[in-house]
Amino acid sequence: MATEAQPLAIPAAFRLSVTSVFGISLVALLLAWLGINFYKTPADFIQIFLIGFTLGALYALIALGYTLVYGILELINFAHGDVFMLGSMMAVTVVGTTLFNLHQGEAWYVLWPLVIVALLICMAFCGGLNVTVELIAYRRLRHAPRLAPLITAIGASFILQNIGLAWKGPNYVQTASVLPTGTVFSTHGVEYTWEKLIVLIVTTPVLLILVWLVQRTRQGKAMRAVAQDTDAAAMMGINVNRTISFTFLIAGALAGVAGLLYALYAGSVRFDQGFQLGLIAFTAAVFGGIGNIQGAALGGLMIGLVRAFSNGYLRAEWTDVWIFAILILVLVFRPTGLLGMRVPEK
Helix, strand or coil, X not given: XXXXXXXXCCCHHHCCCHHHHHHHHHHHHHHHHHHHHXXXXXXXXXXXXXXXXXXXXXXXXXXXXXXHHHHHHCCCCCCHHHHHHHHHHHHHHHHCCCCCCCCCCCCHHHHHHHXXXXXXXXXXXXXXXXXXXXXXXXXXXXXXXXXXXXXXXXXXXXXXXXXXXXHHCCCCEECCCCCCCCEEEEECCEEEEHHHHHHHHHXXXXXXXXXXXXXXXXXXXXXXXXXXXXXXXXXXXCCHHHHHHHHHXXXXXXXXXXXXXXXXXXXXXXXXXXXXXXXXXXXXXXXXXXXXXXXXXXXXXXXXXXXXXXXXXXXXXXHXXXXXXXXXXXXXXXXXXXXXXXXXXX
């Protein structure tokens, strides 16, 4: 007896939705555009890539502070960008005429020990400032409705921004040019200078140390336990308040590192740059998967590359439009970000 033919079943893994096809098409178009530009002007392409990679490293340092605080409290600390801005101003104060009076051409045996001391000062300053903000503004609102700490974070951001305005005024403050500007290598029209390499030399070990701290140390285990379940962590003997303060300290120290590097690399700082760069860094954290350290680093690098290629090949005034358009598209297709995972809310 003949049996009726059954329709061919397509495995679920091979079924593509309209949104998936649209997303794959956009990625293909982007890769094709990059490939065409690389083919036309390979030297310019690589030069822009190196600039974007350096910018991305700075964005990643700031984004890590956002993602650490969100991972443990599920709080968007909008004041973090302004902590970074004050760290930049502290770097200007320490490196410039106020304290060390460093200048271009300083002997390396004088320059680098003082830069390291300035780095430690900025880390301690921003770390202490971040802990103070948590103690005064956030701790009492830990169990309040989510809108309360969110508004408080915005208020803290404005307070810190106005502190920067009162400290250094409304204009750009120039930084002493102390980083070496010589060429690391130059080949086929591609030139890479020391000030860019130094940003990467500092950023890479900081990221590795942070990953080690969170994943391998006792304090890191306490941070992960509090992030997973605050009440259970307290029942197991973990000091929740001290762990959260330690997280804010580390996030602030990262802002201090970024503040010093930005001040020395960019050459000028202003009171409102914390809001501007903080917004970009927050976007990077969401892009990579907020709450995920590796995701924040990846998001920072990706945003830095987007900014560099947009400024290099397209109109600079449209750069922020492209950045947020890409963010929206990523969140449409992957709401948790590139490396984020779905987790139940606390």
